[in-house]
Amino acid sequence: MTGSAKLTCIVLIACFQLPQAVSAQESKTDTNQEATKPLGDMTPEERRVVIDAMSDEERAALKAKNKAAMDKRRAEWQAMTPAERQAKRKELQERRDAMTPEEREAMGQRREAAKQRQKDKQSKRPPDAQQDPPL
Missing domain, CATH: 1.10.287 (Helix Hairpins)
Incomplete structure (x- = not known):
């Protein structure tokens, strides 16, 4: 193979592989943005x-x-002072009241799932570690 033939092969390979490399890099960037x-x-x-x-x-x-x-x-x-806590509770209650029924349902499901995860986590602990430490 002559020098110009080698150069032509290299150029052709680069032309076909460069778009694939750029595409792969873009997909990695998209994944990183998602992460x-x-x-x-x-x-x-x-x-x-x-x-x-x-x-x-x-x-x-x-x-x-x-x-x-x-x-x-x-x-x-x-x-917080007791008055500040009461104001915060009122604010949170107003926010809950403003939710749609679907949002309330989703919140309830998340809470139940969290409770279940906590129960599962406690059941996996050794029996002596399941008891709360004395105050």
């Missing part, structure tokens, strides 16, 4: 897929982040 979408904005199925795809370290980091956020909310609630 960077906040978990709270995803459907439960999408969220489960993303969490299942995470490494153990990423899951541990997510769990730590969620625990820190919950601890922060708990501290904020405990720092």
